[in-house]
Amino acid sequence: MIQSAPKLPRNCSFEPEDWQVLAKQWFPIAYSDEVIDKPLARTLLDEELIVYRTTDRQVVVARDLCIHRGVPLKLGWQEGDELVCAYHGFRYGADGRCTKVPALPDLKPPAKLCLMTYPSIEKYGLIWTQLIENSQANFPDWEELEDSEYRMMHFEPPEWECSPGRQLENFLDVVHFSWIHVGTFGNREAPEVADYEVQKNEGGLHIEYPYLAANPDHSQVVDGHKGDTVQRWMVYDVHLPFACRLVVDYGENRRHCIFDIAAPISRTETRIFFFIARNYDHQVSEEELLNWERKILAEDKPIVENQKPEELPLDLTEEFHLRCDKTSTMYRKALGKMGLGKTYTS
Ligand code: FES
Ligand SMILES: [Fe+2]
Numbered sequence: 031m032i033q034s035a036p037k038l039p040r041n042c043s044f045e046p047e048d049w050q051v052l053a054k055q056w057f058p059i060a061y062s063d064e065v066i067d068k069p070l071a072r073t074l075l076d077e078e079l080i081v082y083r084t085t086d087r088q089v090v091v092a093r094d095l096c097i098h099r100g101v102p103l104k105l106g107w108q109e110g111d112e113l114v115c116a117y118h119g120f121r122y123g124a125d126g127r128c129t130k131v132p133a134l135p136d137l138k139p140p141a142k143l144c145l146m147t148y149p150s151i152e153k154y155g156l157i158w159t160q161l162i163e164n165s166q167a168n169f170p171d172w173e174e175l176e177d178s179e180y181r182m183m184h185f186e187p188p189e190w191e192c193s194p195g196r197q198l199e200n201f202l203d204v205v206h207f208s209w210i211h212v213g214t215f216g217n218r219e220a221p222e223v224a225d226y227e228v229q230k231n232e233g234g235l236h237i238e239y240p241y242l243a244a245n246p247d248h249s250q251v252v253d254g255h256k257g258d259t260v261q262r263w264m265v266y267d268v269h270l271p272f273a274c275r276l277v278v279d280y281g282e283n284r285r286h287c288i289f290d291i292a293a294p295i296s297r298t299e300t301r302i303f304f305f306i307a308r309n310y311d312h313q314v315s316e317e318e319l320l321n322w323e324r325k326i327l328a329e330d331k332p333i334v335e336n337q338k339p340e341e342l343p344l345d346l347t348e349e350f351h352l353r354c355d356k357t358s359t360m361y362r363k364a365l366g367k368m369g370l371g372k373t374y375t376s
Contacts, residue, residue, distance in 0.1 A: 184305035194292035195342030
């Protein structure tokens with residue numbers, strides 16, 4: 031329940047129009063297994079939030095601010111279904127309403143004495159929220175995550191010093207494989223980018239792309255092959271604004287799915303929910319597979335964190351776009367169509 035139209039967060043780093051567009055989208059704020067028995071504080075779109083579970087395992091997402099004297103609830107604690115503020119002990123229930131003011135035991139707390147709470151959905155092993163309630167917002171349809179043939183694995187979500195648009199575009203970029211990923215799967219001998227199509231679909235964009243990956247011995251955990259190179263068929267489904275499922279298809283029904291959701295902490299900080307699901311090689315340990323993905327992300331990080339401007343320029347005249355960059359140009363246009371304005375560029 032939202033008690034009133036949300037104001038922009040204090041010290042909002044976004045242009046107001048862009049914040050309004052993004053606040054109406056679903057973003058994950060935590061993996062389900064990060065919120066077990068105590069509240070977790072996380073920031074989304076510059077809004078400080080607290081997320082916790084009630085005794086019947088329901089998720090509550092609220093603004094992390096006791097409205098009595100402006101103290102964050104993360105300094106307090108949870109008792110049963112209630113949050114207790116550290117400063118004067120006010121208690122707040124799962125609907126956000128204050129249930130007790132210990133200094134005035136006879137007082138029935140007024141309805142207005144209420145935390146701002148937000149809609150939440152728990153799906154795909156993630157806790158999602160919207161800062162402005164919007165029933166029209168699309169939710170991604172990722173069937174692999176509901177299929178018991180697939181093993182889903184994740185690590186703690188990394189935080190990068192970059193905008194979400196830059197991070198997601200890097201995930202979509204097929205041109206960089208043969209350059210910065212030579213330590214993992216990149217093939218310096220095959221830098222050429224074949225012509226490819228970018229199609230629009232309900233959630234955003236669909237791209238299919240072949241890549242002849244280099245395959246050092248240590249990469250056998252990923253592609254199931256030993257040898258110098260292996261042909262991958264890479265299928266991207268972008269879910270606007272900042273999410274994508276990539277299916278890396280190695281043939282013979284061996285699908286390695288990588289999910290990347292760039293959740294904006296602020297205009298230039300991003301929490302990345304990066305996780306995998308695969309339907310083969312279940313004997314390979316989770317740690318081995320996740321280490322491989324960590325290594326690939328570590329190759330991308332210094333590049334993306336150093337891009338200038340930090341925001342993704344939606345004005346296509348600001349950077350150079352070539353035929354091989356078709357995904358990027360289509361992605362930037364699609365973000366513009368969502369209403370992310372010229373102000374989103376620097
Ligand atoms: S500031 Fe939270 S109870 Fe007073
Ligand atoms: Fe990359």
